[in-house]
Each structure stands twice: as C-alpha cells, then as structure tokens.
Amino acid sequence: MKLTKLLAAGLAASILGTGAVSAEEVKIGIAAEPYPPFASLDASGSWVGWEVEVIGAICAAAKLDCVITPVAWDGIIPSLTGQQIDAIMASMSITEERMKTIDFSNPYYNTPAVIVADKSMDIEPTPASLAGKIVGIQASTIHQAYAQEHFSESEIRVYQTQDEANQDLFAGRVDAIQADSIAMADFVASDAGACCEIKGPVENDVSILGRGVGAGVRKGDDALREALNGGIAAILADGTHAEITSRYFSASIYSE
Amino acid sequence: MEPLLELLGLAKSAELLSLSPPGWGGNLLRGLVNSLQIAFGAFGFGLVIGLFGAYGKLYGGVVIRDLLAIYTTVIRAVPELVLILILYYVGTDLVNKIAQAFGYGRVEISGVFAGIWVLGIVQGAYSTEVLRGAIQAIPQGQIEAARAFGMPSLMLMRRVTIPAMMSFAVPGLANLWLIATKDTALLAIVGFSELTLETRQAAASTRAYFTFFLAAGALYMMVTLFSGAAFNRIEKWARRGQPSLRGKN
Amino acid sequence: MGTSWSAFAQGEKLMFDLRDLMKPHRIVLMLIFAAIVVWCAYTLRWDWIPTYAPLAIEGLWRTIWILIVTTVLGFFLAIPLGLAQAIGPWYLAAPAKVFCTIIRGTPLLLQIWLLYYGLGSLFPQIPWIRSSELWPYLRQAWPYAVLALTLSYAGYEGEVMRGAFSGVNKGQLEAANAFGMPRLTMFRRIWLPQAIRNVLPTLGGETILQLKATPLVATITVVEIYSVSSRVRADTFIVYEPLLLLAVFYMMIAGVITLLFRRFEQQVPGRATGK
Numbered sequence: 173m174k175l176t177k178l179l180a181a182g183l184a185a186s187i188l189g190t191g192a193v194s195a196e197e198v199k200i201g202i203a204a205e206p207y208p209p210f211a212s213l214d215a216s217g218s219w220v221g222w223e224v225e226v227i228g229a230i231c232a233a234a235k236l237d238c239v240i241t242p243v244a245w246d247g248i249i250p251s252l253t254g255q256q257i258d259a260i261m262a263s264m265s266i267t268e269e270r271m272k273t274i275d276f277s278n279p280y281y282n283t284p285a286v287i288v289a290d291k292s293m294d295i296e297p298t299p300a301s302l303a304g305k306i307v308g309i310q311a312s313t314i315h316q317a318y319a320q321e322h323f324s325e326s327e328i329r330v331y332q333t334q335d336e337a338n339q340d341l342f343a344g345r346v347d348a349i350q351a352d353s354i355a356m357a358d359f360v361a362s363d364a365g366a367c368c369e370i371k372g373p374v375e376n377d378v379s380i381l382g383r384g385v386g387a388g389v390r391k392g393d394d395a396l397r398e399a400l401n402g403g404i405a406a407i408l409a410d411g412t413h414a415e416i417t418s419r420y421f422s423a424s425i426y427s428e
Numbered sequence: 429m430e431p432l433l434e435l436l437g438l439a440k441s442a443e444l445l446s447l448s449p450p451g452w453g454g455n456l457l458r459g460l461v462n463s464l465q466i467a468f469g470a471f472g473f474g475l476v477i478g479l480f481g482a483y484g485k486l487y488g489g490v491v492i493r494d495l496l497a498i499y500t501t502v503i504r505a506v507p508e509l510v511l512i513l514i515l516y517y518v519g520t521d522l523v524n525k526i527a528q529a530f531g532y533g534r535v536e537i538s539g540v541f542a543g544i545w546v547l548g549i550v551q552g553a554y555s556t557e558v559l560r561g562a563i564q565a566i567p568q569g570q571i572e573a574a575r576a577f578g579m580p581s582l583m584l585m586r587r588v589t590i591p592a593m594m595s596f597a598v599p600g601l602a603n604l605w606l607i608a609t610k611d612t613a614l615l616a617i618v619g620f621s622e623l624t625l626e627t628r629q630a631a632a633s634t635r636a637y638f639t640f641f642l643a644a645g646a647l648y649m650m651v652t653l654f655s656g657a658a659f660n661r662i663e664k665w666a667r668r669g670q671p672s673l674r675g676k677n
Numbered sequence: 678m679g680t681s682w683s684a685f686a687q688g689e690k691l692m693f694d695l696r697d698l699m700k701p702h703r704i705v706l707m708l709i710f711a712a713i714v715v716w717c718a719y720t721l722r723w724d725w726i727p728t729y730a731p732l733a734i735e736g737l738w739r740t741i742w743i744l745i746v747t748t749v750l751g752f753f754l755a756i757p758l759g760l761a762q763a764i765g766p767w768y769l770a771a772p773a774k775v776f777c778t779i780i781r782g783t784p785l786l787l788q789i790w791l792l793y794y795g796l797g798s799l800f801p802q803i804p805w806i807r808s809s810e811l812w813p814y815l816r817q818a819w820p821y822a823v824l825a826l827t828l829s830y831a832g833y834e835g836e837v838m839r840g841a842f843s844g845v846n847k848g849q850l851e852a853a854n855a856f857g858m859p860r861l862t863m864f865r866r867i868w869l870p871q872a873i874r875n876v877l878p879t880l881g882g883e884t885i886l887q888l889k890a891t892p893l894v895a896t897i898t899v900v901e902i903y904s905v906s907s908r909v910r911a912d913t914f915i916v917y918e919p920l921l922l923l924a925v926f927y928m929m930i931a932g933v934i935t936l937l938f939r940r941f942e943q944q945v946p947g948r949a950t951g952k
Contacts, residue, residue, distance in 0.1 A: 244619030
C-alpha cells in the first residue's frame with residue numbers, strides 16, 4: 173500500500189510540480205528539429221538563431237515572460253490546440269488553410285520559396301522543368317502543399333526535417349528541393365551545400381505560400397495575439413529587428 | 429595512406445563526441461539520462477498496470493476480464509508509434525479538459541511525464557500478460573494455504589503471491605525493460621529530447637550522421653548489456669532457495 | 678471443426694466462440710462499443726476520406742508488401758544465423774551472436790536512420806557508386822527500408838531459430854545418421870522441418886511485431902499507410918481521425934496474420950492439438 177501511495181504522490185508531483193504555471197508565462201513552441209539559421213541547437217544544448225533572438229526581442233518588447241518549448245514540427249499545430257504551447261513561432265507561414273484552425277499575428281518576416289538543385293543539373297523552378305524529377309520537401313510545410321499542387325508530374329519525397337531533405341540533395345537521392353530562400357542561401361553557402369545552387373524562386377501562389385511568417389496562436393486568444401503584434405511592431409520600429417537581421421543576413425528579410 | 433585517413437577520421441569523431449562544447453557528447457548523455465528516466469518510469473507504471481491487469485484477468489468479473497482482453501489485444505496489435513501519437517495528443521488534451529472542468533486552469537504536462545504515461549500504457553499490456561503467466565505458475569497450494577489461515581487478500585498479495593511469482597516473472601520483465609529502453613526512441617517522433625532526438629539534432633547540425641548514429645547505438649548497446657547482467661543477478665536472487673529449474677524445462 | 682474451435686479458444690482471446698459472444702454482458706459491451714462507433718462516425722470529421730482513399734489503398738498495399746518481403750527474406754537469413762549459433766564452429770557462432778545481440782540491443786528507428794542517412798552520407802564521397810548501375814536503386818528509400826527491416830527480423834528470429842535447432846530431438850538425428858543419410862539431406866528432411874515446426878507458434882507473434890515496425894520506415898520517406906495518415910494530418914490538421922482509422926487498419930492486418938498462422942499451424946501434422 174505504501175508503494176501505491178508513494179507512486180500516486182510521485183505521479184501527482186510530476187504533473188503538478190512542473191505544472192503550477194504562473195499566469196504570465198507564455199510557452200513559445202518552436203520546431204524540435206534544427207532549422208538553421210533560424211533556430212538550431214548548439215553543442216551546449218541551448219537554442220540559437222535568428223528566430224530565437226527575434227522571439228526574445230518580441231517578448232521583451234511585449235513584456236511577456238516567454239519560455240521556448242521545442243515541439244515536433246509535424247505535430248506543432250495539435251500541440252497548440254491541445255494547450256501544450258501558447259504560440260507557434262517556428263517560421264510558420266500564414267496560410268488560409270492554417271487560418272481555419274489557428275489565428276496568426278502579423279508577419280515578422282517573409283521570404284520567397286526557391287528551388288535548389290545540383291549545379292550541374294539544368295533545372296528551372298517550373299513544373300515543366302521538374303517533371304519526372306524527384307523533389308524533396310519537408311512535411312507539413314507550405315512547400316509540401318505547393319509541390320503537391322503544382323509539381324504533379326514530379327515524384328514528391330516528404331522529409332520530417334529540412335535538414336534531412338538537404339542531406340538527401342547532397343547525397344544525390346533527390347534531384348531538387350523546394351524550401352525557404354533564406355534557409356537555402358545558408359545551406360548552399362555551407363560545405364554540404366557546395367554541390368548545389370539556388371535555381372530561382374517558384375511562381376508565387378499566395379493562397380498556398382501565404383503572406384509571410386507569423387506567430388500562430390489559438391483561435392480566440394486575442395490578448396496574446398495583440399500582445400505579440402505590439403511586440404512585432406515595436407521591434408520593427410525601434411530597429412531591433414533590423415539589428416538582429418544584420419547579424420545573420422546580408423539583406424532585409426521583412427517587407428510590408 | 430589508408431590508416432592515416434582512418435586515424436584522422438577518428439580524431440574528428442572524437443572531437444565531435446567530446447563531452448564539453450563544441451563536442452556533442454554532453455547532449456547525447458543528457459538524452460540518455462532522459463531516455464533512462466522515461467524507460468524506468470514507464471516500466472514501473474507498466475508494472476502497476478500489469479499487476480492490477482493480471483489480477484483482473486485471473487480473479488476479476490466477466491466484464492473486467494473482457495475489457496482487459498480488449499486492452500491487451502489492441503495494444504499488442506497497433507504499432508507503438510501510432511499508439512504514442514494517439515495517447516500523446518489524447519492524454520494531454522484530456523488532462524487539460526479535466527483540469528479546466530475542475531476550475532484549475534491549464535495544467536502543464538512535462539515531457540517526461542507524457543512519455544511515461546504513453547509508454548507505460550503500452551508496457552502495461554505486456555506486463556499484464558507476463559505477470560498473469562507468472563501468477564498462474566505459482567503452485568496453487570501456497571495461495572490456498574495462506575487463504576486457509578485467513579490472510580487478508582492484500583497481505584496475501586504482498587507476502588505470498590508477489591514473492592512467489594518473482595522468479596517466474598523476471599525473464600519476461602527483463603525483456604519488457606529492454607523493450608521500454610528501446611521504445612523511448614519513438615518519442616523522438618513527438619519531439620521529446622531523448623537520446624535518439626538528441627542524436628538526430630547533433631547529426632543534422634554537424635552532418636556527421638554516421639558518427640552520431642553509431643555512438644548512440646553504442647550507448648543503447650551498453651544499456652542493454654548492463655541491464656542483461658543486472659537482470660541475471662536479480663533472477664538469481666529471485667530464485668534463491670529454489671531448486672534449479674533448468675533441468676525441468 | 679472441433680479442433681479448430683479448440684485452437685481458437687487456446688489462442689490469446691483474439692477470437693471468441695460464437696456462443697460466448699451471446700452472453701448478456703458481452704451483448705451490453707458490444708452495444709456500448711457500437712454506440713461509441715456511431716458517436717465517432719457522427720461527431721468526428723470523416724469528409725477527408727474520399728480524397729485520400731486512393732492514396733490510402735496504395736499505402737496499405739505498400740505496408741503489406743514490405744511486411745511480406747522483409748519477413749520472408751528475414752526468415753531465410755535467420756536459418757543460417759540460428760544454425761551457426763546452435764552448432765557452428767566458434768568463428769561462425771561468434772559473429773552470428775554479435776549480430777543478433779546488436780540488432781536486439783538497439784532501437785530499430787536508430788538502425789533505419791543509420792542505414793539511410795548514415796550510409797547515404799557516405800555514398801556521395803565515393804564517385805563510382807553514383808555512376809554504377811545500382812545507383813537508381815540506391816537513390817530510392819525502399820531498399821534501405823527493406824534492408825533494415827529484414828536485418829531486424831533476422832536478428833530476432835535468428836535467436837528463436839537457435840533455440841529451435843537445439844530443441845530438435847537428438848535421437849532422430851542419430852537415427853538418420855545410423856541409416857547413412859547424407860548430412861545435407863538430414864538437414865533438409867529432418868532437422869529444418871522440425872525446427873520450423875518448433876518455431877511456428879512464435880512466428881505469428883514475431884510477424885505481428887514486424888507489422889508494428891513497418892511505420893518507422895515512413896521517417897525515411899517511404900510512402901506507406903502510416904505516412905498517408907501523416908499526410909492527412911499535414912494537409913487538413915485533422916489529428917485523431919486518421920490515427921484512429923490507422924489503428925483499425927493495423928488491427929485488421931494483425932487479425933488476418935493471426936488467422937493465417939492458425940490455419941498454417943493446423944496443417945502441420947502432429948501439432949494440431951498443441952501441448
């Protein structure tokens with residue numbers, strides 16, 4: 173009997189001990205899989221990258237007590253609706269499809285989607301040129317939706333993380349990948365990406381590619397959405413956004 | 429030329445695996461500790477479920493027996509990966525809904541607890557079967573004797589049934605423990621930072637996929653071998669005073 | 678007829694006798710279950726099914742295909758592994774034992790990733806592989822999936838086969854020897870059939886375990902039934918419904934496997950009544 177009581181106490185402690193949430197603490201969900209240069213884990217176990225710094229700046233400006241919480245990208249929206257996190261700031265594009273399930277703040281960056289392929293390959297970022305080729309994309313992204321819609325003549329290979337898609341482009345197991353231009357600029361500049369180059373942006377399709385990256389919040393959580401909007405506006409106005417960007421990228425990644 | 433390259437390759441691996449940054453060894457070890465913590469909790473939780481499950485299957489009413497049969501059949505037929513996803517989302521959702529119904533506001537569920545809950549439910553189904561078999565293997569006379577002396581049923585469980593079934597249950601439980609340690613790897617899919625996810629992150633960041641996956645494999649292997657030795661000792665201890673069973677089987 | 682019912686009853690309660698089902702409490706349970714099913718059908722969202730049905734059938738087929746190919750290949754690999762450990766000289770027994778221990782001692786997910794991403798990252802450094810005839814296959818994900826699952830099945834089943842080979846009655850082998858039967862014939866006609874008969878009851882369970890391992894290959898881009906449910910989740914953000922349906926699919930496949938092995942076992946002479 174003692175054992176059962178002890179176990180019950182242990183169980184309660186492990187839920188509630190970590191569980192007594194202070195009212196102001198906001199859990200910001202980011203993807204647990206590395207997505208350099210926006211968010212990745214360094215060897216000491218802390219999260220670094222442009223987006224991590226921007227999250228810090230937005231939260232500071234909005235006076236929110238934010239805690240970064242890594243969640244599997246593939247299940248990040250269910251985690252939000254299931255209340256494991258309060259907001260998603262994981263380079264998630266604002267799309268109509270996602271707006272049916274969650275709300276978004278105003279965008280805090282926007283970049284085009286590009287096609288990357290081996291330098292020796294003669295590939296254009298068009299459906300005709302990619303017909304019959306293998307295109308790698310990350311699961312649950314706008315790129316998956318776009319590729320499935322527009323590259324119906326290509327074989328689409330779905331990866332759980334962007335890094336694994338990059339890895340297979342390097343390994344020659346896919347002919348091309350579609351991804352965010354900034355992440356790809358970073359990739360082709362690295363050793364592993366030396367094989368490849370950006371072939372150009374895909375033709376825009378706002379209904380799928382959306383209008384930039386915003387913070388996702390639960391439907392009806394207007395207080396948090398307004399607070400984040402305020403934070404985003406503040407760091408755009410006071411130059412913090414530009415300052416962080418300049419340390420990572422050569423050009424601005426925000427436009428109205 | 430060959431050995432030199434190999435030496436250089438190994439030197440790079442050693443650097444990547446060193447315990448302090450820029451090496452990733454510390455991250456792997458942290459992941460291992462998380463994995464073991466969850467495996468241990470899930471194994472224990474599974475044992476509790478298994479004990480009640482086994483009792484229910486053996487001595488419970490018809491409805492309890494049928495429900496337990498459904499539980500063990502479903503858990504053993506559906507892939508752990510699918511169960512983990514269902515239990516992970518359903519479990520956390522449910523706890524929050526209940527907490528809100530009681531007016532507590534949101535309850536945050538730690539990753540460790542979610543992992544223990546999910547794997548524990550899976551382990552419980554297998555534990556039920558192992559313990560049921562072990563209890564059935566106890567000579568019936570021992571339990572009857574205790575009953576004849578008017579021993580209360582909880583004391584009977586604690587003083588007679590559990591000690592007597594230990595020696596029959598240990599091999600099956602050892603197997604379950606190994607399954608628990610390996611199943612923690614599946615939590616990588618829901619983004620819990622145990623050993624496999626830490627390995628994946630390290631591999632992706634450094635592109636040294638081979639080095640890190642091999643290193644993680646070696647860590648899991650060590651856990652397996654060490655557990656094997658430990659369970660051998662436990663089995664010897666559980667069998668103390670019994671004649672050797674080897675001849676019989 | 679009689680033997681088949683008793684075989685069902687002996688099994689792990691997967692099948693109920695028809696008369697057993699008609700007990701009052703079971704009827705109540707079934708009604709509750711039916712109510713849950715009806716509730717699910719009406720309150721949950723199923724409108725996505727027509728769109729994804731063709732994909733799901735393709736995925737289901739792929740899952741079954743991978744399952745069959747890897748269990749058959751794995752079983753053939755398990756025979757030498759078991760034999761080497763049971764009677765082989767140490768230089769064969771030791772590697773076989775090490776192989777089985779490593780396969781059984783590390784998570785399959787890690788093995789799959791090691792083969793796909795680990796080996797995959799080595800290939801580009803070796804130019805002749807990319808220009809070889811094999812390259813079109815090595816580019817695909819399924820060869821790695823099949824390899825990983827085959828090795829895994831072989832590792833687990835090799836251990837079982839070791840026990841099965843050692844369990845064959847030595848007297849029969851001595852008798853065959855006394856009749857001057859060549860060793861290969863003895864192996865083929867007496868030893869192997871009996872060893873296989875010994876492992877048959879565990880084989881069904883091992884195959885279900887293999888079925889449960891197949892969704893892991895979705896993590897290396899193989900399109901099978903699990904990945905279809907992920908696709909539905911990614912496209913529509915519907916979480917529970919595809920997973921529940923997926924669980925039902927797996928239970929049906931597991932049920933079919935159980936039935937198949939039951940029939941198979943009954944056809945093997947001398948085993949019909951069990952122990």
